[in-house]
Amino acid sequence: MFKDDEKTAKLKSLLYSYTYIEDEIEGINEEICNLGEVINSQRDIKTPNLTGMPKGNEISDIVYQNVEKIIVTYGQEVAKLENRLDKAFRKRNLINLLIGVLDPTEKKIIELKYFKKYKIWMIKGSVNYEKTQIYKYHDEAIRKMLEVFNHE
Numbered sequence: 001m002f003k004d005d006e007k008t009a010k011l012k013s014l015l016y017s018y019t020y021i022e023d024e025i026e027g028i029n030e031e032i033c034n035l036g037e038v039i040n041s042q043r044d045i046k047t048p049n050l051t052g053m054p055k056g057n058e059i060s061d062i063v064y065q066n067v068e069k070i071i072v073t074y075g076q077e078v079a080k081l082e083n084r085l086d087k088a089f090r091k092r093n094l095i096n097l098l099i100g101v102l103d104p105t106e107k108k109i110i111e112l113k114y115f116k117k118y119k120i121w122m123i124k125g126s127v128n129y130e131k132t133q134i135y136k137y138h139d140e141a142i143r144k145m146l147e148v149f150n151h152e
Contacts, residue, residue, distance in 0.1 A: 008142060011149050014095060015114035021092045028085045032078055039074045094152060098145040106141035109134060 099107055105127070112118040112126055123134055 007146060007150060011098075011142065011145060012114070014091065014149075015098075015110065016117075017091065018095050018115050019117075021088050021095075024088045025085065025092070028081050028088065032081050032085070035074050035078050035081070039071055039078070094149075097152075098148055101144050101148055102141050106137050106144070109137045110141050110145075113138065 099110065102110060108127060109123060112123045113120075118126065120131055120134060123129075124131060127134070129137070
């Protein structure tokens with residue numbers, strides 16, 4: 001098996017996280033959309049003449065100021081979510097780059113082990129290779145990906 005140094009451990013951790021990245025991207029996008037709808041609904045509030053006193057169905061300066069604070073707060077929250085989304089996309093793109101350097105057999109073994117969380121005996125049943133061959137392909141795949149990972 002491949003020796004687990006710090007870079008190898010980071011690479012394997014990144015590979016294991018792949019299945020969760022797609023869920024994270026979807027969840028963040030949903031949160032951004034929800035906050036966007038709230039921001040837009042708050043911006044729809046009309047205040048033609050602010051005098052400090054409510055007039056009919058218009059709103060007071062205090063309410064308007066509070067609405068502005070809410071919009072700013074939600075805007076800051078959207079910025080944080082967009083930052084998390086950017087990080088998730090970068091992780092996904094890095095994994096896709098790493099997987100792209102593998103031959104089909106290596107790729108299949110890495111996908112089964114890290115993305116689908118298969119155990120070696122399950123991989124053996126899926127690809128019809130002996131354990132030693134699986135380890136050989138796995139270690140070669142890790143070596144190839146580490147070459148790219150160390151340059152990123």
